[in-house]
Amino acid sequence: MSEGAFVFMGGTFDPIHNGHLRTALEIQQWLGVSQLCLIPSKTPVHRDAPGCTSEQRLAMVQLAVEGEAALRVDEREINSDKPSYTLHTLKGLRQELGENKPICMVMGMDAYQTLPSWHEWQQFLTLGHFIVVQRPGYKLAEDSLMGDLTRQHRADNPEELLSLPAGKVLIHELTPLGISATQVRQTISSGLSPRYLIPDQVWQYIKENQLYGLTK
Numbered sequence: 001m002s003e004g005a006f007v008f009m010g011g012t013f014d015p016i017h018n019g020h021l022r023t024a025l026e027i028q029q030w031l032g033v034s035q036l037c038l039i040p041s042k043t044p045v046h047r048d049a050p051g052c053t054s055e056q057r058l059a060m061v062q063l064a065v066e067g068e069a070a071l072r073v074d075e076r077e078i079n080s081d082k083p084s085y086t087l088h089t090l091k092g093l094r095q096e097l098g099e100n101k102p103i104c105m106v107m108g109m110d111a112y113q114t115l116p117s118w119h120e121w122q123q124f125l126t127l128g129h130f131i132v133v134q135r136p137g138y139k140l141a142e143d144s145l146m147g148d149l150t151r152q153h154r155a156d157n158p159e160e161l162l163s164l165p166a167g168k169v170l171i172h173e174l175t176p177l178g179i180s181a182t183q184v185r186q187t188i189s190s191g192l193s194p195r196y197l198i199p200d201q202v203w204q205y206i207k208e209n210q211l212y213g214l215t216k
């Protein structure tokens with residue numbers, strides 16, 4: 001039904017962890033699309049500088065999805081010479097995919113509630129849909145700008161979302177995984193193992209490159 005939709009999840013992925021990966025796979029299966037695209041950002045515009053280079057973050061995302069046909073990586077933001085503005089990415093995608101293809105931007109509830117601080121965020125819904133996944137510890141503040149926006153644009157099911165190219169907000173609850181990259185970085189810098197929070201191949205890469213304050 002929805003082979004024609006483009007579904008992506010942006011993030012710093014500093015580093016990518018099982019909360020991202022499981023979310024991506026569950027959304028891909030729930031929507032019934034063939035693939036979900038992970039788009040690592042280059043210069044994080046809304047947060048502190050990451051603990052490793054853009055190239056290293058990209059390499060870890062690539063390692064994490066190796067062998068999983070349902071997930072792929074798009075390097076457009078990493079390869080761009082501009083800071084990663086979601087607006088720029090959405091406009092580029094809309095131009096490539098044409099006016100009618102549904103474009104869905106997946107994000108956690110924490111990111112969704114920070115949208116009002118993103119560059120030109122009001123334009124996002126003219127270019128695509130939002131799929132917002134619940135994240136342990138974050139609840140939509142009903143009495144807020146995002147609460148209002150959600151009520152105005154809410155879709156109740158994937159079919160409703162995928163019947164239009166843009167403009168809807170779908171909130172979805174999936175297997176709750178309270179993992180964050182912050183927790184992974186802190187675990188590593190404290191000298192503890194992050195195993196089972198991140199894929200083994202990502203942990204291997206972190207060890208080989210001594211990222212996040214790891215010393216041998």
Ligand code: ATP
Nearest residue numbers: 010011012013019107108111135177179180181182
């Ligand atoms: P940090 O702690 O450094 O902010 P993070 O774990 O939040 O890292 P990001 O790269 O900031 O990871 O997040 C990218 C996207 O993935 C965001 O939309 C975020 O809400 C979502 N996300 C991250 N972790 C989870 C999780 N455990 N469950 C659901 N969504 C998640």
Ligand code: MG
Nearest residue numbers: 110111180181
């Ligand atoms: Mg985050």
